[in-house]
Amino acid sequence: MRIKGIPLRVHPSWFVILLLFTWSAQGQVLSVAKSSISIWVSWAIGFLTALLLFLSVVLHELGHSFVAIHEGVKVRSITLFLLGGVARVEKECSTPMAAFRVALAGPVVSFLLAMVLFMGVQTFANVSPLLANLFGQVGAINLVLALFNLLPGLPLDGGLILKALVWYWTGSQRKGIQVATATGRLLSFIAISIGILLFLLGGGLGGGLWLILLGWFGLAASRSQSQMLALQEILCQLKVINTSGHRFRVLEEDQPLRRLSEIHLAQSSKKNQSEWVLVCSSGRWVGYVTEQPLKELPVQVWDQHCLRDHIRPLDELPSIDQRAALWEAVLKLEDSEEGRLLVFSPAGLPCGTLDRVDLGQAVLKKLGVRLPSQIIETARNQRIYPLGLALPKIVEDMLSAGLLKRPHS
Secondary structure, rough: OEOOOOEEEEEEOHHHHHHHHHHHHHHHHHHOOOOOHHHHHHHHHHHHHHHHHHHHHHHHHHHHHHHHHHOOEEEEEEEEOOOOOEEEEEOOOOHHHHHHHHHHHHHHHHHHHHHHHHHHOOHHHOOOOOHHHHHHHHHHHHHHHHHHHHOOOOOOEEEHHHHHHHHHHHOHHHHHHHHHHHHHHHHHHHHHHHHHHHHHHOOOOHHHHHHHHHHHHHHHHHHHHHHHHHHHHHHHEHHHOOOEOOOOEEOOOOEEEHHHHHHHHHOOOOOOOOEEEEEEEEEEEEEEEEHHHHHHOOOHHOOOOEEEHHHHOOOOOOOEEEEHHHHHHHHHHHHOOOOOEEEEEEEEEOEEEEEEHHHHHEEEEOOOOOOOOOHHHHHHHOOOOHHHHHHHHHHHHHHHOOOOOOOOO
């Protein structure tokens, strides 16, 4: 379904929570009713309680979403899953205070819902104990939802609030992410430790297992965020000069077309991308040639035609300065139909080439990962990043978050 144009999705894992809450609420209803209602009514009320939990989480995420829209950020979807919900946005807020307001909106909605429901408990206490019990349960759930989400660690709302505050105080969004990620990791370790302790003290699997599950989820999110930060730093710190290869051939302009044919014939036996053929004249770069003349002219005249007759200017080739950062190269590679760039020195002379495999290898090497040659060749043949690295998505997210400024074309 859609709410104000925002797609609402339910992950299959959320149905586990639906069943657990229905079962838990049903037992609690029976204890309050003291056998004055049938088992089917208790299950119906338990299911209603679980649905109200569903509605509470949706309203919590809508709180984030509506404030995000007010701040000029498009919300792509809201998804409910095993441990709650998440609102996916097109980009992050451009200012720390806007990010603070968006993060705070969800807990505020949950607090308001808890207050309204607790008032309902007082109103219906003497009229309908079952209805008062229902309001009390859902009110308590919303209070716990608000308090839990205010814990200062990513990916919780409290972590996003901490990130925004550190960003505001230091002027660095990256510093805010680092601090919030570190606190999230600490909270996760604490949750796992308490969960294990409860289990060892004979507290049963319930509470202890739940804390261990939450801690494990927090550690996974923290690890993912740390890896993302590491990738972002590598893309900003490494330069093209540190990653470029040298996949081009150089011929003098007075060479016959047959020489070009020999080069292309030698390259045709290889599966990977053919090399560019650059042309120079007495040490000066004058352009490049393609295999198009070989297709247009008969073989009999290849010895009579020189390369100089078919030279094309070098500025036609997609290129990049060797001093540029890798994130700029990622953007240019996405704009290049061939998936490769000609690298120029500060003096404006060709000094190398760069493709997705060169770039991906440099990033992975910095992370301590070395790939077998077979994987490298496969990626080069398919013109993709090795191991499916989503570097374009990472760079676009950094641009959206204001961590980078898009270069002028």
